[in-house]
Amino acid sequence: MAVVTAQEVTERRLSEDQLIADWLAPLAGPAGLGLRDDAALLAPPAGCELVMTVDALVSGIHFFADDPPASIARKLVGVNLSDLAAKGADPLGFMLAMMLPDGLGNGWIKAFIDGLGEAAQQAAFPLIGGDTTRIEGPLALSLTAIGSVPAGKMVRRTTAGPGDVIAVTGTIGDAALGLLLQLPDPPAALMGLDAEQRGFLLDRFRHPRPRNSFAQALRAHASAAMDVSDGLVGDCRKLLRASDCGGVVCLDDVPLSDAVAAAVSVTPELLRHAVTGGDDYEILLCVPEQAFNTLSEEAVRLDLALHRIGTVTAGPEVMFTHQGGDMSFVHGSFQHF
Amino acid sequence: MAVVTAQEVTERRLSEDQLIADWLAPLAGPAGLGLRDDAALLAPPAGCELVMTVDALVSGIHFFADDPPASIARKLVGVNLSDLAAKGADPLGFMLAMMLPDGLGNGWIKAFIDGLGEAAQQAAFPLIGGDTTRIEGPLALSLTAIGSVPAGKMVRRTTAGPGDVIAVTGTIGDAALGLLLQLPDPPAALMGLDAEQRGFLLDRFRHPRPRNSFAQALRAHASAAMDVSDGLVGDCRKLLRASDCGGVVCLDDVPLSDAVAAAVSVTPELLRHAVTGGDDYEILLCVPEQAFNTLSEEAVRLDLALHRIGTVTAGPEVMFTHQGGDMSFVHGSFQHF
Structure with missing residues (x-):
């Protein structure tokens, strides 16, 4: 000691x-008062x-x-x-x-x-x-x-409603596969990517791209949101459960980068890492059906991808579908039924 | 890794x-929104x-x-x-x-x-x-x-003025000597204290007593303040330099608990630890001379000790006096002249 x-x-x-x-x-x-005092002083x-x-x-x-x-x-x-x-x-x-x-x-x-x-x-x-x-x-x-x-405009995690569209910005799984590239013995499907694709994944693991340009549109239109930091599947569950809702998320609609799509096409199991691996720092959001198009147009204006991936239900189940079947995730691992 | x-x-x-x-x-x-969301939401x-x-x-x-x-x-x-x-x-x-x-x-x-x-x-x-x-x-x-x-009432570190009284709450050095008691081979002067005194020092090291009851009086009367966390000597220098002032601090006037006073009476060198050792979590403050008595009365009302230990000068030197001489501190150690 x-x-x-x-x-x-x-x-x-x-x-x-x-x-x-x-x-x-x-x-x-x-x-910050020049960092010359003991505390910061601020007002909204x-x-x-x-x-x-x-x-x-x-x-x-x-x-x-x-x-x-x-x-x-x-x-x-x-x-x-x-x-x-x-x-x-x-x-x-x-x-x-x-x-x-x-x-x-x-x-x-x-x-x-x-x-x-x-x-x-x-x-x-x-x-x-x-x-x-x-x-x-x-x-x-x-x-x-x-x-x-x-005042009053913070986008909560707890305020999604049945019927809302579930959507996500950007692409999912890049950082999770970028992390695999940094671990010993990366999967062959990743080593088979070209250098540019591997560099892209590694960059996405190291350098989040926070979507602050989207904040104003979110607070104008979204019913609920959180950032995707612990994996899309787990974060979908967290948001929907916090809202006392359920949902159906179609994993075929989850946006993948060319690099992740190429790796998944070689080794389909890598989709599991992509949707549970975390570190995406994209925005998972719910939005009333009638506002989705407006929000999408805002995203286009900001040069930001926004993809619909599911629908909020009355719950309580949160279901994930894949290639016409259900996919079940337990502790981050999944089993096909 | x-x-x-x-x-x-x-x-x-x-x-x-x-x-x-x-x-x-x-x-x-x-x-905290029940800790069910991703962020806290507050307004002053x-x-x-x-x-x-x-x-x-x-x-x-x-x-x-x-x-x-x-x-x-x-x-x-x-x-x-x-x-x-x-x-x-x-x-x-x-x-x-x-x-x-x-x-x-x-x-x-x-x-x-x-x-x-x-x-x-x-x-x-x-x-x-x-x-x-x-x-x-x-x-x-x-x-x-x-x-x-x-609004406008935060007590700064940078706003002391020449002529202000320098004062400190509570007693200084208890935690520093309490830490020595937890290290191997504590000084004999500490081991010679009775069990109650040793327990007091250890308690002061482990359990700061933040002076939040004093905040209102401070913002009404003090010209500058900071808490004493890194040792009284160093913190006096920090406050006075941040205010572009100097000062004279009389170490004989620094308030000591009975336990610290007893240890220092046996081993005078322990005063160095008391005034440089840190973890006091008392309030070091400056107050215009004409407001000192009012602030003292507030302290008495709150059952809080407040002792005058020095005077702010135009500077730039910050001097520490002890038993009629100057005491010099370099990097936390001191030399008598």
């Missing part, structure tokens, strides 16, 4: 001060409420220790922006707790913060506060994201 | 769902702004792995409440990221959450959201605290 002594704390904190003043303060927005824009979410990423669990530091930063920012997007909220700012192993040198940390700044700036998402500490273990990062929505 | 597979994630998340629904949801306030009370801070605690750095789980929870809540108190903010709610090693069983986690609930309830500080994940390393906890202040 190595609790640091007072002197060690003081020495560490001195370099923490430099880290904050020299590298992190340039990322700060007005609510007039007529708005605050939406807040926290996501922690840990080395060895959510990313690989040897992933590029800027990629880890982009993922950290992206997964949290994705939560705001799914709630129909616009980014206001974030707070960051960094638990840094001694082995990470200044070069690594600088590259991480540069990546953080780039990802945050692209999303108009300033740093407003944080904490930095040592860890005798893996790098651990916790980001608290703050967004704003017009 | 052991990135978990899709199936493992799904299995872990199922128990995470139970953890949230059965153990954490009872701690949730209205802004009318006429107020939000004050936000994050503090991470890591096993082996901020607490011992074998500390009682309820103590770790109280410390986590306490250090964050202390930041709100020092800013003159009243607690509104908190978000919690828990990074849990596999070795922690349900019994440990339940005891931790019970302690969390008790500490939070005492402070009217509901849980409003969070994240739970595995870590292949030490327990790591990150808490984001949200408080409210009347």
